[in-house]
Amino acid sequence: MNPLEPWWGDRSDTSSDHALALHRALDVPIWAFVDYDPSGIQIAAGLPRLAGIIAPEPARLGQDSAQGLSERYQDQLPRATAALDTSGNEHVRTLWSLIRRHGRALPQEFYLGRP
Numbered sequence: 001m002n003p004l005e006p007w008w009g010d011r012s013d014t015s016s017d018h019a020l021a022l023h024r025a026l027d028v029p030i031w032a033f034v035d036y037d038p039s040g041i042q043i044a045a046g047l048p049r050l051a052g053i054i055a056p057e058p059a060r061l062g063q064d065s066a067q068g069l070s071e072r073y074q075d076q077l078p079r080a081t082a083a084l085d086t087s088g089n090e091h092v093r094t095l096w097s098l099i100r101r102h103g104r105a106l107p108q109e110f111y112l113g114r115p
Contacts, residue, residue, distance in 0.1 A: 020046075020047075023049075029049050029051035030047045030050055030051060031051055031054055032044035032047055032052075032053045033054040034053065034108070035105065035106070036055065036061060036065070036095070036099055036105065036106040036108075037069075037099065038073065038080035038084065039076045041084055041095055042079070042080040042084060044095075045084060045092045046083075050092070051091075052091050053092070053095050055095060056111070058094075058098055061098060061106070062098055064110065065098075065099070066102070066104070067104075067110070069106070070103060073103055073104050073105040074103075076105065084096045084100075
């Protein structure tokens with residue numbers, strides 16, 4: 001079984017509770033595709049059986065981060081830092097280290113229409 005579960009978070013009344021319940025019930029490895037910012041990485045860190053995070057190559061992501069959003073990064077930092085700093089998941093630690101070094105948030109949409 002290889003389920004694909006798209007989830008688009010927004011500010012409506014939707015909740016991720018049902019999606020997380022499905023993740024826990026399926027007992028399969030999970031690959032996360034989140035925004036490259038503290039909140040996105042924190043979402044990935046909270047997933048059960050996280051097998052990886054879909055992201056561009058580190059050099060590309062680092063280069064693209066120069067065009068990221070510093071205010072969004074700073075706004076999310078207080079909520080996410082403690083959880084990310086103490087994560088035991090290597091994928092979370094690696095991506096968090098890169099994003100933290102650049103200090104900017106980069107939404108997934110940045111890559112729409114880019115090679």
